[in-house]
Each structure stands twice: as C-alpha cells, then as structure tokens.
Amino acid sequence: MSEDRIPHLFRPLTQRGLTFKNRACVSPMCQYQAVDGRMTDWHYDHHVRFAMGGVAIGMVEATGVSADGRITHGCTGLWTDEQIAPMARVTAAYERYGAVPAIQLGHAGRKASTERPWDGAQPLTAAAGAWPTIAPSAIPVRDGWHTPKAMNEADIERVKSDFRAAAGRALAAGFQVVEIHGAHGYLLHSFLSPLSNRRNDGYGGDLEGRMRFPLEVASIVREAWPAHLPVWYRVSAQDGVEGGLELSEVIELCRRLKAIGIDLVDCSSGGISGSPSLATVHPGPGFQVPFAEAIRREAEIATMAVGFITDAHQAEAILAEGKADMIAIAREHLADPAWTYHAALTLGAENPHALLPHLYHWYLERRAALTKG
Ligand SMILES: Cc1cc2nc3c(=O)[nH]c(=O)nc-3n(C[C@H](O)[C@H](O)[C@H](O)COP(=O)(O)O)c2cc1C
Numbered sequence: 001m002s003e004d005r006i007p008h009l010f011r012p013l014t015q016r017g018l019t020f021k022n023r024a025c026v027s028p029m030c031q032y033q034a035v036d037g038r039m040t041d042w043h044y045d046h047h048v049r050f051a052m053g054g055v056a057i058g059m060v061e062a063t064g065v066s067a068d069g070r071i072t073h074g075c076t077g078l079w080t081d082e083q084i085a086p087m088a089r090v091t092a093a094y095e096r097y098g099a100v101p102a103i104q105l106g107h108a109g110r111k112a113s114t115e116r117p118w119d120g121a122q123p124l125t126a127a128a129g130a131w132p133t134i135a136p137s138a139i140p141v142r143d144g145w146h147t148p149k150a151m152n153e154a155d156i157e158r159v160k161s162d163f164r165a166a167a168g169r170a171l172a173a174g175f176q177v178v179e180i181h182g183a184h185g186y187l188l189h190s191f192l193s194p195l196s197n198r199r200n201d202g203y204g205g206d207l208e209g210r211m212r213f214p215l216e217v218a219s220i221v222r223e224a225w226p227a228h229l230p231v232w233y234r235v236s237a238q239d240g241v242e243g244g245l246e247l248s249e250v251i252e253l254c255r256r257l258k259a260i261g262i263d264l265v266d267c268s269s270g271g272i273s274g275s276p277s278l279a280t281v282h283p284g285p286g287f288q289v290p291f292a293e294a295i296r297r298e299a300e301i302a303t304m305a306v307g308f309i310t311d312a313h314q315a316e317a318i319l320a321e322g323k324a325d326m327i328a329i330a331r332e333h334l335a336d337p338a339w340t341y342h343a344a345l346t347l348g349a350e351n352p353h354a355l356l357p358h359l360y361h362w363y364l365e366r367r368a369a370l371t372k373g
Pocket of ligand 1: 104309
C-alpha cells in the first residue's frame, strides 16, 4: 500500500529511539485492585486483553510515587522495590504482543485518601484508614474534604525525589514511556491552578510561580528517564470553573515542557473542584479534541487526544486533520479490547490480522480468503 493510502491511524510514529506501530493508546484507567500498591492478577488480565488487541501503547493507571500519593487504598504504587515484579509481568505481556508498555506516575495531592468510586469517592474516615494529605495550600477540594497540609520546601523536595525514584523503578519494571500525571486536580495540577494554589513564595502567585513545581518534576523525570525513550505529560487543558486555569496558561506550560524535552502532551481537562475529569462526565464526542489541536498548534508539541473517541472514522479524522498525533481510548477499550484491530478492518488497513497474536493469523486470513472467494 503506498504511503499516502495508509490510514493515518496506522502510520507508525517514532519518538526518540522508539517507534509506535500505530496511533492508538490505551488511556490510563485506575482499577483500584492493588494491594499495598502492588498489582494483582486482575491488572495482568486487564492489560493482556489490550496487549492482544493490536494497540500500539498500553498505559498503566495513575501510579502513586509515594503511599500518600495514592488516590485510594486500591491504587498502584512504585515507592518500594517489591512493587516492581508484578508490573514487570504486565510490561512483558505488552512486549510479547508487540506493544509498548507505558505508565502514568502521579501524586494525588489533596485528592488522595478517598474511597473507591463505587464506594462513593468521598474522603476516607479515620476508621477507614485515612492518611494526611498535602497540597500547595491548605485548601480542601470542597467542604467536608480533607484539609491538606500546605507543602513546605522539604515536602517539595521529598515529592521530587519520589518522582525520580519511581521513574527508576518504572524503568526497572520494563516500561518504555512514562507519563507524568499533571491533570484532574491532583498534585501537579493543583500547583498550576489559581483556585488551589494561593502560595506567596516562589511556587505560587503568577503563572511563572504556579508552573515552577510541575516543571521541576518534569525536568527530574526527564533526567531520570533514558534519553532514547519518550516522556509524556497529561494536562487538564482548562479547569472549566470560574476563576480557574485557562487554556492559554496551559499552552504556555506546554511550551516550557517542550523546552525541557517532554515529547507529547496528553490533553484532558477538568477535575480541580473534586469532580472527576470533564472527560468522564461530559457526553460530547471528541469534546476535548480542540485542546489537543490548540496545544499542538500553539506550543508546537505532539499531542494525544482523549475523551469520547470511540469510532475508527472519528479517530482517523482527528489525525488526518492534524489535530493530534496519538489517540487515547479508555472506556471503549473495556468494551472492545481489540478496538485497534476492528479499526484496521473498518479503515481498510493493510494486513489487519497481523495486529492480533500470530497464532490467530492463519485462521483469520483463511476465513477472509474464503469470504472473498
Ligand atoms: C475506570 C477509569 C479509570 C481512570 N483512571 C485514570 C487514571 O488513572 N489516570 C488518568 O489520567 N485518567 C484516568 N481516567 C480517565 C481516562 O484516562 C480518560 O481520559 C477518560 O475516561 C476519557 O476517555 P474515554 O471517553 O475514552 O473513556 C480514568 C477513566 C476511567 C473510566
């Protein structure tokens, strides 16, 4: 197939020394099934479904760089070496089926210490094992939530070194892409948003001050990650709340991220006031794509679009129109772990069966030949 007839979704992308075989990525999805931060068999089963379905990149859920950085007791972590081995099983499965394993590293900040979503997602009580939370300022997410401790310089240094150590463990576990979680109201986003950052030292105030901590974390992770492998960053492109973070400010952040060597911005939105990200509540198909487009154009950095992208033609149009470089799909992957394979059939990509495990090719190719005949 000549280059210009290959669907955009199936054109490889090379970043640094790594080539993604297509443009589809499993978006990070917390499973709340970890024990003391360690992945369980559920995580393995969950990811193997995707690994076998033709996706280029499988991204593991928001993983706490410290125990207090988890959202719930069931979240994964990388703050001790014992957490590496169960993750290495998952990365090996992705590699076995020709996909790139990625991981999102984060700190939940003032949104830590909460119940699992199906238990209500409310702050944990002391009896349920609540732990102290930290944030740029001592402002709770809303009334009745934990009042976080305003971080002092020692806390800031501790979180930076936790990110460095967790990145080292992620590498030891076999991940090839690391994404910094800078979205959804968690710690890095809460430094950036004027609603949650009221500091009057060098880490607050104007945009320069509010960007400082997220940029320092990004630099540290970039330094800790091998030069031949990409580092990505997920933003909330706007707060979508009165007085909150604006897209223009996030574009400036992305320019600075590019300057320190971040390779792609994953464009989500919302989450500062305790709600889930806008991506999980807003019903409009592809409604966050304009953020990916604006950041790509204005900050001249590769972007990933996410949020209510479910259809192969929709994904193809986003890429063909130059609005993003990658497509992340979360919930549709739960319903259809072979989403990429089905997209290849829909878009008429060459040799679609090659996206599935090789032991299946012969049968599927033969069936296709019989149908044609
Ligand atoms: C069960 C579930 C868990 C999620 N966990 C994370 C997470 O760990 N990190 C993150 O940045 N976003 C998380 N999200 C948001 C998704 O990555 C994605 O941005 C959002 O679901 C919109 O994409 P979709 O319409 O394809 O589902 C989660 C979403 C769901 C449904």
